[in-house]
Amino acid sequence: MSSPTSHPESRLPLNVKPTHYDLTIRTNLENQTFDGFVDAHLDILQDTSELTFNSSDLTLSRPSVYSEALASSIDVDTSITFNGERGRATVKLAKILPAGSKAKFKIAYEGKLLSNMTGYYKSVWDHDGKKDYYSLTQFEATSARRAFPCWDEPLLKATFSVTMISRANTINLSNMPVESEKVYSTGTDSSDNSLASSLAALSIGEVNDQWKITRFEKSPPMSTYLVAYANGVFEYLESSYTSPLSGKTRPLPTPNFVPLTQFALDVKAKTLPLYEKIFDIEYPLPKLDTLVASDFDAGAMENWGLITGRTSAFLVDPEKTDLAGKQNVAATQSHEVAHMWFGDIVTMKWWDNLYLNEGMMGEVIIIDKIFPEWNVHSDFIGTHLNAALLLDSKLSSHPIEVDVPDAEQIDQIFDSLSYSKAGSVLRMLANYVGEEVFLKGVSIYLKEHLYGNSITNDLWSGIAKASGTDVPEMMNNWVTEVGYPVIKVIEVEGGIHVRQDRFLESGPAEEKDNQTIWAVPLSLLSAGKDGKSTIDNSLILDTREKFIPLDTTKPYKLNANTTGVYRVLYSPDITAKISAEAAKVDSIFSLNNRIGLVLDSVALAKAGFSDTSSMFTLIDGLRGEKEYLVWHSISDGFAHVTNAWWENEEILDLSSEFVRVMYRPLVKRLGFEYPAGEHPSTTKLRTEVINVSAIRGDEEVIKELQSRFNHLIETGDDSRIPPDLEAITYRIAVKHGGREQWEFVKGINEAGKTPTSRIAAIRALGHTQDLNIAKETLDYMWAKAKDQDFHYFFFGLSNNTKTKRLLRSYVFENYDKITARFAGNSLYKYLIQGSIGSFSSEKDAQDIEEFFKDKDNSKYDMVLAQSLDGIRARAKWCERSTVELKQWLENWKKRSGGA
Incomplete structure (x- = not known):
């Protein structure tokens, strides 16, 4: 893995270290500009005759250096050297700053407040029929350098004293509380001659009561990407x-x-x-x-x-x-x-350990304490764990701890591996050592590195001290190696035989891709003679294969409560027994176990480890299921089938009929109203089954939603559309309507009462079946949409079988202007992914490869490779399972009588 020294060409030199910044920013919202100066206090670690720091898109001037060791200022070459590719600037000194000394580096800067949502930028607030501008920062990962010259790497922590100069009628915000605030008038601010002279140098001139100076308290040591400030009428x-x-x-x-x-x-x-x-x-x-x-x-x-x-x-x-x-x-x-x-x-030393920031499970543990009725621990399985397993099943996946040598790649690792897989791995560890012990270990880790930086082994050390477990031995492969295992289970005399191999969505891994042996907590759930279940969390599979003694005449299951980051593959006869047990009203398999069974069955079918018909058989047996989260996992499985066979009308029609029959009793039982005080799982189940039924063409559901939308058009009264049905109502209205419905939903986007309403409307606009209106949607998006909302348009258009090719053509034809507009934003990779990631044929994969072969894909090469892997995996699934799936669905239709 990388470290601050393993890629010296992409890291700042280690000759100096900032310890404190006096940072002054003047914001001019009227002119949409900012300027200021930085006083950086430096520890000189090596003899040096130049200072190299980070700066991008700024105009720099008047650099000066004062050396404490020399007790004097040092002449500085005013011709600053820039390396735009690396986002660096260098000033040369007339004398050497000696190692072990301290110095102060001062430099002025100025820049423009752009609307690019990075660095120090402007935002527009529409209210009361007018537009107001305000400014704010977004520095993660490497955009502090766009706002002020600095040493912009997470390891180089320093304290900050921020001073903001702004119009007197605005509010300034920063990390720390306000220490003082006063109106500035030239010639009267004798309390700070240094600031007064610096303001004069910035040509602030006669300001009278137009400007004010806001000083903030000194911060603790922090990395530059966490510095923040904002100015506006808040x-x-x-x-x-x-x-x-x-x-x-x-x-x-x-x-x-x-x-x-x-x-x-x-x-x-x-x-x-x-x-x-x-x-x-x-x-x-x-x-x-x-x-x-x-x-x-x-x-x-x-x-x-x-x-x-x-x-x-x-x-x-x-x-x-x-x-x-x-x-x-x-x-x-x-x-x-x-x-x-x-x-x-506590901040990671470098971006390869991003997961130490993002992979914590705090929002699950804490939200469960505040909203226990939300069942967030179970919800974690279908969201974070499943997202992680889906992405990490690709050959193009990357380890949690991933090498990121330069800034071009950092934005790409803010993905389901740094977030969801990291959180899932830590959840697995917490289950193994116990949640209370795990959190004690986290506390030890934080206390030992307060206000400092850390690496993976620091976290492992803290948890090891709390648990007495050799955590590094158990966990290192989970964060340093790509992928995860599938555990194959076969019954043998006296127990079960288990084997681990790397799981890939494209099928069994070749030997070269199957070298890792993980330490797998097997979490064996089994039923005793009294019928009650127990869980053995002590079993670890840290070899390729192992025998486990077990009474196989009683129900059992590995990965109890789906806490492990792996799939489990049972032989067909074991699968049949587990499926029968899961379908029982009094099953020993808990909600979390049933969620895991469904998600595993889908993934194993897609990868060819089991027949796709076995997935449908398992799901068919769960008709009596009452829990929303299991139904959500079932819906997710059907979505995977649709994404693979989206161009096969016969499979789509048969599978949609199966879904409609399965979900119709739930729609009839739950209805379309949301009574006050009902349990959240009932609320979400109603929303789920109405959504899926409408998308799958249930005529009664579609008519009901259209009726409610028509009432809105006719009366302006939205009371018949519950908030939970807003998105599907707009989608169905646009899909089964015409221009009138599309125009009305467009109006909701422009004047929606809440962010969720506007997002629902944007996504719905992409579901028109009229290609001419779809083209207007693209034109409307480009001309009117905020940059932050583009990916919502892409979501709608890419999930519409009639428009996904239109969207891809649009991106290919307008690639240069899309790149010019978005290449500096983290959303850029999602736009590329959204335009290409939903196809399922080898020809589509080849066409996409051909288009991108001569493009600079340094900002999205990971999602490009992942998208291509996904397309080819779906193509293989279709090739392998179309005949089998069609036969199962036709047999089901004969047995059931169809819809």
Whole structure:
């Protein structure tokens, strides 16, 4: 794996280290510019005659250096050398700064407030019929250098004293609380001659009462990507919490979008004291803001003391936001608060250990304590674990701890492996050692590296101290090697024989790709003579094969509660017994086990380890299932079938008929209304079965949704469309309607009451069956959509069998202008992926390869390779299973009488 020295050409020199920044920023919202100066306090680690630091898209001037050892300023070559490819600048010194000394480096900078959602940028707030601009930062991973010259690597932590200069009628925000604030007038600010002279150098001139100076308290040591500031006419809602460790009370404001921020604010106030308890470390800053932004590249960002994020990540209308939207906001807020410890107090040394920031399970553990009725531990399986297993089953996958030699690749590793697989691996470890012991180990890890940086073995060391387990021996392959195993189970005399091999979605791995032996916690669930189940968490498969004594006449299952990061393949006779047990009302297989059984059956069928008909047989046997999360896993399986056979009308028609018959009793039982006070799992099950039934062509469901939408068009009254049915109602209206419905949904996007309404409308626009209207959708997207919303348009168009080729052609024809607009954003890779990732033939794979063969794909090469792997895996599935699947579905139709 990489380290700060393993790729010296892509890292900053180690001759100096910043210890403190005095950072001044002047924001001019009217001119959409910013400027300022940096005073960087440096430790000189080696004799040096030049300073190399990071800077991109900035104009730099007036560099100066003062050496404490020489007790004088040093002449600096004012012709600064730039390396644009590396985002670096170098100034040469007339004298050598001696090792072991200290120096101060001062430099002025200026830049433009662009709308590119990176660095220090502008955002537009539409309200009361007018547009207001405000500015904010998004620095992760390497964009602090776009806002001010700095040493922009996570290992190079320093303290920050931020001063912001802005129009007097605006509000300034930064990581720390305001220390002082005053209007600046030239010639009267004798309290700070240095600042006054610097302002004069910036040509601020006669400012009178137009400008003000806001000074913020000095921060703890932190990495540059966590520095944050914002300026604008903000509104806010405020709360507070009292630390359970010290009794201190801290304010928790949420600037902007005041009416919809209460829910996220309440979640923040509840999560902070819980994190303090589980980590046994008090939140160290005096406040924690959340800034909700109208234009935001990522979902949200954990800047220390100033969380930022897009509207859909934080805004909830209690009357108009569906349950899924509320759950997303709660999980996002909790995730970002967890970062205040995991990532902010202790930060990875380099981006190859990104998962040490992103892979924590805090949002699951904590949200479960706040909303136990949401069943987030079980939900984790169908979301995070399944997403991780799907991505990691590709030959083009990468390890959790992945080599990232330069900035071009960093954005690409913010994926399901750094987040979901990392979280799943840690969840597996927590199950093995026990959650309480695991969290104690995490606390040890954090305390031993407070305000510092860490690597994987530091975390393993903390958990090992708490558990007494040789954690590195058990866990290293899970983070340093690509992939995960499939455990094959065969019954033999006296027990079972188990074998591990690497699982690939394309089929059994060749020997060259099957070299890793993982230490696999088998978590064996078995029934005793009394019929009660027990779980043995002590079994570890750390060899290729092993015999396990077991009474196989009683029900049993590996990977109890689906806590392991692997698939389990049983022989057909064992599968039949497990399926029968899972279908029982009083089954010993818990909800988590049944979710895992369904997800494994789909993945094993897709990869050719089992027949696709066996997947349908298992699902067919679960008709009596009552739990939403099992049905959600079943729906996910049907979606995989559709994604593979989307051009085979015969298979689509037969499978859709099977789905309609299976889901119809649930629709009739649950209806279309959402009574107050019902259990969340019932709410989500109703939403699930109506969604799937409508998409699969259930005429009664479609008519009901159309009726509700028509009422909205005719009266303007949306009360007949529950928030949880908003997305599917808009989608069906557009799909089965014409221009009138499309125009109306477009209007909802432009004037929707909540972020979830607008996103639902955007996705729905892509489901038109009229190619002329689809082309208008693309034109509308390019001309009117915010950059942050493009991927929602792509989601809709790529999930529409009538338009997915149109979308691909559009991207290929407009590749250069799309690249020019998005190449600097993390969304760029998702646009490429969304335009190519949904196909399922070898010809499509070849056509895509041909188009991209001469393109600079350095910003999306991972998702390109992953998309191609997925296309070819689906093509193999179709080639292998079409005849078998058609025969099973035809036989089912004869037995059941069809729809």
